[in-house]
Each structure stands twice: as structure tokens, then as C-alpha cells.
């Protein structure tokens with residue numbers, strides 16, 4: 001009778017969890033709330049699920065492993081926990097009551113009631129697409145502000161700490177730490193004693209340091225030591241002892257924590273915020289293959305402006321109010337552009353921004369004299385969760401809309417490593433490479449040619465992204481420097497795109513298949529993209545040749561790819577009972593090519609509502625799961641608002657259904673809205689696709 005009893009207890013748990021949502025959520029309660037999400041290694045979330053308050057669970061890394069981050073507020077003589085789930089034997093605390101949760105593109109804000117005081121907890125992870133220094137600073141803000149809710153003044157102190165879990169994927173390893181004051185900034189720094197350059201354990205980097213910082217001054221105290229000791233000190237005294245524990249030990253050995261307390265004094269009206277930064281810095285950050293198999297060590301871009309971590313933190317904390325107003329402007333612009341489509345859509349794009357940028361890092365190299373080479377800007381992206389690959393072309397591709405929307409130059413910096421590497425001649429295949437390396441943060445290429453084989457997919461992706469970058473930016477540097485590679489990939493597409501061999505597409509989890517209708521679309525658009533590139537480069541004969549080849553493929557493709565019933569495209573040629581999301585047609589909208597007849601768009605737009613399930617249209621007929629990124633791309637080719645909104649509302653319903661507590665997963669079930677195996681992937685940048693067409 002084991003199974004029935006498990007089922008009963010699970011359903012009870014669900015009922016309890018759902019009953020627990022007592023706060024207002026704007027726009028909704030996401031599966032996981034981004035807290036400090038800026039890089040693949042600074043990625044802290046609240047696993048929210050069906051209703052987990054900020055003080056109902058520990059924040060977690062995107063993988064789900066705990067990142068100790070605790071917070072208390074003392075009001076008169078009562079101590080309330082507001083962040084994390086700490087337990088301190090021998091003390092009496094109560095839990096603040098969450099009143100609201102609001103998220104925007106860059107911020108997650110919680111308001112909790114601690115008796116007669118309301119505490120606003122704002123997590124700001126800046127997104128600074130047009131400033132490489134600001135975007136590459138691997139820090140995030142936590143701002144705390146209190147105000148009385150009963151008209152009386154109250155004595156208020158706030159406390160937060162982080163644990164050493166922020167520096168490793170293996171809590172049995174030994175960490176060491178220091179607390180220092182540099183130009184009025186108090187900083188706790190913690191790191192592994194034994195580090196591995198460019199090495200990960202369970203997706204955490206085993207290199208570099210975590211930093212927890214705040215402005216020093218009257219009423220600010222600090223302490224490092226065992227979790228229960230430091231927290232008890234605050235609970236009992238409302239302040240810390242300004243002492244350091246120098247008994248360096250394993251992360252999980254009497255859990256060392258790094259705390260700050262701030263005395264807000266007598267509080268009535270809302271206080272100006274207490275600002276704390278949390279960050280993770282490593283240097284060098286990226287290993288990158290250049291000509292001759294030489295491995296170059298690259299640093300995050302911010303080093304070109306700040307020569308020490310302390311000066312970077314000092315700037316970052318001092319810049320808080322500017323950063324907040326830039327963030328508010330960014331949030332407002334995205335919200336207004338997205339709301340022009342729908343409020344559901346605005347919620348989806350807001351949730352996607354930190355996640356997409358949080359998989360990326362901007363880097364530079366050094367000149368031979370040791371100075372920074374700021375002309376050599378490369379951006380790197382970790383695939384996240386489906387794989388740890390570096391700059392996967394078919395992950396950059398779905399995410400591409402967010403870069404075109406926020407700053408096309410970022411797209412160029414993401415493509416450049418792929419172009420530079422293949423231009424060295426070290427990659428042996430004639431099609432475009434799948435990724436820059438199997439394990440982030442190593443971009444060491446695939447000189448053996450044994451990368452995951454997606455020849456049509458990646459060749460088409462590179463051509464489409466390169467032309468769209470060139471169109472948006474009016475910068476011809478990529479097409480001028482790499483026209484030979486682009487032409488080489490086009491030759492491949494001319495041979496292979498119309499009758500695609502048995503191969504995988506980006507949706508590799510669905511398996512390989514011959515004659516995929518959607519892959520052929522990508523290849524044909526890729527050929528047309530090269531025609532336009534040739535035209536921009538003044539090579540009219542090549543342009544007209546490729547354009548006529550692409551155009552001649554379209555009617556043949558239509559014959560192969562249209563179901564015998566004439567009312568939908570197939571998944572694969574000749575299989576009339578099959579169909580799928582023909583999201584690659586979105587590339588036509590993006591590029592403004594007009595290869596495929598309107599009738600194809602109208603047919604697909606009419607078809608999808610007839611095959612929709614409760615949570616959207618399946619990716620294809622092989623399974624009932626779908627992809628949120630491709631759903632929004634397909635919304636972008638809909639010829640009717642009804643079909644467009646069907647895709648949007650399906651993704652919204654899934655993202656807000658409370659059935660997962662992981663950072664948004666792009667792969668999910670259309671039958672019941674449950675998540676499949678992916679989470680936290682940058683492909684959600686593709687949710688911004690409708691802002692470009």
C-alpha cells in the first residue's frame with residue numbers, strides 16, 4: 001500500500017502549499033524568483049513553487065543547491081526572520097508575514113510585515129546592455145527599507161548574512177575569509193583555499209571569491225563565525241560584535257557565515273534604504289582558444305576600468321541610486337513595449353530578462369605589454385542545465401531577440417568567438433561549429449570536429465544572426481571579415497537544405513529525423529541571408545545567384561512539406577499526419593526576406609488553434625511537450641491576433657502555474673503544464689521575439 005499513501009501525502013502537501021499564498025503577486029508568482037542573477041556563477045533564486053515566501057525557504061543556486069542568505073529584522077524587542085530559513089537554538093524569533101511580491105525585468109521586491117513595521121526587500125540585478133563595464137560587474141544589490149505601519153515610531157535593526165556555499169559546489173571543501181574596510185566600504189570576502197582555474201563542481205565555479213559588502217558607518221556592525229553564533233548575537237543584541245572567526249574550515253563545518261547588522265534607529269516614515277552588494281569575482285574568467293591552439297586567459301571587462309575588486313565594489317555601492325533609476329527606466333521601457341502586445345506578454349518578458357543575461361559574461365584580453373585590449377571584446381554564454389557548453393550556436397539563436405532588442409552589439413560580441421575560431425582554420429568541418437567548448441568557462445573549440453552535429457541548424461543560425469545583426473546595427477564588420485566562412489556555410493546549405501539528411505535540430509531531445517520541414521526553412525532562409533550579405537558587400541552576381549537558388553527551393557519545399565490535406569505543414573516530408581511548430585519562419589520576419597508565400601503563414605496560423613492542448617501547442621507530433629521560446633517565436637509568425645495570443649497565454653499559464661520551483665524552464669508539457677528537464681536557460685531571451693517584428 002506504499003503508493004497510495006505517498007499519493008495522499010503529496011496531495012496534502014500541495015493543498016497546504018497552495019493555501020499558503022496570502023500575498024499579492026504582481027504580475028504573478030513565478031516558479032522561482034530571481035534574487036541575485038547576473039552571471040552563470042552569481043545566480044541566486046527563491047524557489048517559489050506554489051507559494052513559498054521569502055522566509056519559507058533558503059535561496060538556491062540555479063541548480064537547486066542552497067545558497068545561505070539569511071535576514072532578520074528586530075523591531076523594539078521582537079526579532080522577525082524575513083529571508084531564508086535559519087534556525088537558531090536557544091533563541092526566540094518569529095516570522096515576518098509576506099504581504100506582496102513584485103517582479104520587473106531587473107528587480108524582485110518583497111514587502112513583509114514585522115509586527116508594527118513593514119520591511120521592503122528589493123533585489124536589484126542590473127541589466128546594462130549599453131555599458132560593457134556596468135554589465136560585466138558581477139554584483140547584485142539587496143536594499144532594505146523599513147517603515148512603521150501603526151503610526152508610532154519603533155526601534156529597528158536589520159541583519160543579513162551569506163554562507164560560504166556561494167563559493168563552491170562541494171561543501172566539504174575548506175574556505176577562508178577576511179573582513180576589511182576600504183574607503184568606507186566594509187567587505188566580507190570568502191573563497192576556497194584550494195581553487196581550480198576554469199573548473200566547476202556541480203556547475204559552481206571552484207575559482208574566485210564571493211564578496212558581501214556595505215557602506216561602513218555609525219550603526220553598522222559585522223561578524224564572521226558559525227551561523228548559529230553570529231545570528232544569535234544579532235537576535236540577542238540587535239547588533240554584531242565586530243569580530244572575525246579565523247578558524248578556517250569546510251563550508252559545512254559549523255557553517256561559517258558573514259554577517260552585517262544595521263541600526264536604523266527610531267523608524268516611523270520609510271527609511272532610506274540600507275544597501276548591500278553580493279558578488280562573485282574570478283580572474284581570469286574565460287579560457288579561449290586562439291590561432292595555433294594557444295589558450296588565452298581572458299578577464300571580465302570591468303577590470304579595464306577598476307584595477308581592484310575593492311574599487312569596483314566601492315563604485316557599485318556608490319552608484320546604487322543611479323543604478324536604480326537606470327533599472328527603473330529599463331523596466332518601464334520593456335513593460336511599455338511588451339504591454340503594447342498584452343499584459344500577459346509583459347509579464348513573460350519581465351521574467352525572462354535577468355535569466356537570459358545571467359547566463360552571459362563580457363570579457364577582454366591583455367596586450368603583450370600587460371595593458372587591457374579593450375578593442376578585443378568577446379561575450380560568452382553558458383548553455384545552462386541542458387548542457388554546460390560555451391556559446392552554443394543554437395542556444396544563442398533562440399535567445400537572439402533579447403540582444404537585438406537591448407543592444408545588437410552584444411550579439412556581435414557573442415558571435416565573434418565562433419567566427420574568430422573558425423577563421424583560424426582549426427575546426428575541420430565545412431559547416432558551422434555547434435559551440436565553443438563542452439565546459440564553460442572554457443572556450444577551447446572542437447579541433448577534432450566532434451562537437452554535437454547540427455550542421456544545417458548551426459549554419460543557418462550563423463547566417464541568419466549575422467545578417468540580422470548587420471541590418472540592426474548598420475555595422476558591416478562581421479560580414480566584411482568573415483564573408484569566406486559565411487559563403488562556405490552557404491555552399492553547405494545549397495547542397496543540404498532542400499532535402500535535409502537524417503540529423504538533429506536544436507530540439508535534440510526529440511531525436512533525429514530526415515527531411516525536417518522546419519530545418520529546411522532555416523536552411524533556405526540562410527541561403528537568402530547570404531544573398532543579402534553579398535548584396536551589401538557589392539557582389540551582385542553572387543547575390544542574385546543565391547537569391548534565385550533560395551527562391552527556386554521554396555515551391556519545391558512547399559510540395560514536399562505540405563500535408564496532403566493541404567491545411568498544415570508536416571513535421572517531415574511525406575508524413576501528412578505529422579506537424580510541428582514552424583518557428584524558423586520567424587527568421588523571415590526578422591530579416592524582412594519575403595521568400596515564403598503568405599499562404600503558408602495563413603495556413604499555419606489557422607492550424608495551430610486546432611491542435612492546441614491546455615497549455616499550448618506541442619512542439620511537434622512526436623510528443624506532447626513544447627518549448628516556450630519556440631512558442632513565442634511561432635506567435636511571431638501568426639497572421640491572426642487570436643493565434644498569437646493563444647501562444648502567449650499558454651506560456652503565461654505555464655509560467656504562473658505553480659507546478660515547478662525551478663528557474664523558468666523553457667521545455668514543458670502542454671497537457672498539464674509541468675516542467676520538463678531544462679531550467680534557467682538563456683533561451684528565454686527569445687521571449688522578446690515579438691518586440692522585433
Ligand SMILES: *[C@@H]1O[C@H](CO)[C@@H](O)[C@H](O)[C@H]1NC(C)=O
Nearest residue numbers: 175176177178192193194248
Ligand atoms: C586563503 O587561502 C589562500 C590559498 O592558500 C591564501 O593565498 C590566502 O592568503 C588565504 N587567505 C586568508 C585570509 O587566510
Ligand SMILES: *[C@@H]1O[C@H](CO)[C@@H](O)[C@H](O)[C@H]1NC(C)=O
Nearest residue numbers: 499500502514515560573574
Ligand atoms: C526525403 O524527401 C525526399 C523528397 O520527398 C525523398 O525523395 C527522400 O526519399 C526522403 N528521404 C527520406 C530519408 O525519407
Ligand SMILES: *[C@@H]1O[C@H](CO)[C@@H](O)[C@H](O)[C@H]1NC(C)=O
Nearest residue numbers: 490491494541542545546549
Ligand atoms: C551559383 O552558386 C552555385 C553554388 O555555389 C554554383 O554552383 C553556381 O555555379 C553559381 N551560378 C552562377 C551562375 O554563378
Ligand SMILES: *[C@@H]1O[C@H](CO)[C@@H](O)[C@H](O)[C@H]1NC(C)=O
Nearest residue numbers: 571575577578579620621622
Ligand atoms: C508520421 O508522424 C507521426 C507523428 O510524428 C509518427 O508517429 C509516425 O511514425 C510518422 N510516420 C512515418 C511513416 O514516419
